[in-house]
Amino acid sequence: MQFSRILAAPFVLGMAICFYLALAVDQAYSIYVVPCVVFLALIYIFAPQIDWFWYQRNPPELPEGLRTFFEKHCLFYQQLLREEDRNLFRKRVALFKIATDFKSPQEDTAVTEDLKLAVAASAVPLTFHLPDYLFPNFETVVVFAQAFHSPQFPQYIHASESFAEDGVLLFSAPHLMKGFMSPREYYDIGMHEWAQAFVLGFPDLNWPADEPERWHAFSRISGFPAQAILQWINRPNVELLPATIVHYFHFPQQFKAVLPEVYGELEGIFGLERVRG
Structure with missing residues (x-):
């Protein structure tokens, strides 16, 4: 599996948890979705560079x-x-x-x-x-x-x-x-x-x-x-x-x-x- 996908997994999980809490507990939790989306976007944009950096060292x-x-x-x-x-x-x-x-x-x-x-x-x-x-x-x-x-x-x-x-x-x-x-x-x-x-x-x-x-x-x-x-x-x-x-x-x-x-x-x-x- 590509390292960029592994790196993205915690943010995907965090975003899912924040959505659940916003719906089931308090809408205030929805604000925490924003940084997850930002980091996922950055990982998506720079995935080739991230993966190559990882592959060179591993x-x-x-x-x-x-x-x-x-x-x-x-x-x-x-x-x-x-x-x-x-x-x-x-x-x-x-x-x-x-x-x-x-x-x-x-x-x-x-x-x-x-x-x-x-x-x-x-x-x-x-x-x-x-x-x-x-x-x-x-x-x-x-x-x-x-x-x-x-x-x-x-x-x-x-x-x-x-x-x-x-x-x-x-x-x-x-x-x-x-x-x-x-x-x-x-x-x-x-x-x-x-x-x-x-x-x-x-x-x-x-x-x-x-x-x-x-x-x-x-x-x-x-x-x-x-x-x-x-x-x-x-x-x-x-x-x-x-x-x-x-x-x-x-x-x-x-x-x-x-x-x-x-x-x-x-x-x-x-x-x-x-x-x-």
Whole structure:
């Protein structure tokens, strides 16, 4: 139960008691309803801030079975050698999931917990080195049942995109889950779009220059030819820098061997080696 509702319960009870006393004993008791209503209104208005304050200090635990799930499917989690880092990852995934507004384009259809988990776990590695690990400019995620058209790319049935003007990320559910659960077999669109959001949030960092020939290096790092990545996402102007960041996170040893200078630049930003022990 949300903490704001627990906080509101005594005032609801107090208001009910005051109503009863006003009707059964003396109307003078009705005056005490006013402060209860005021406090309930304040709790209602500030419920998101109250709940987030509580969750930050009392982060919810993910189910025990997710440890095995992350160990099997999440490459970043597999690279975390210290148990305290793994605990921090799980807590941040749980909090990120709470802080994100998930939407489905289909009426009366909710985004399932496994999709929320995949979205959150794709984002957390990018800000793992930061105390403020949320993406304040991208708080909404829309998950489609399949590849989709959008106002930005009406002529393309595509798998993902970021819309910075409204702070929205859009994903095709099957593409998202395949890339998250089997990132060595399917390109990870979840991390790609969050990487784009991170780049937009920190434009002044010392990012590697966009060198188009780098697309040809990806096949030697991950086995994904450039054309396969472009066709998997299937929209114009798929961003090179987010694709580079995805490869840095998922295939660090191969990346360092093939693109050592670019690896050093990204290491200066994300510090992956610090959390790999």
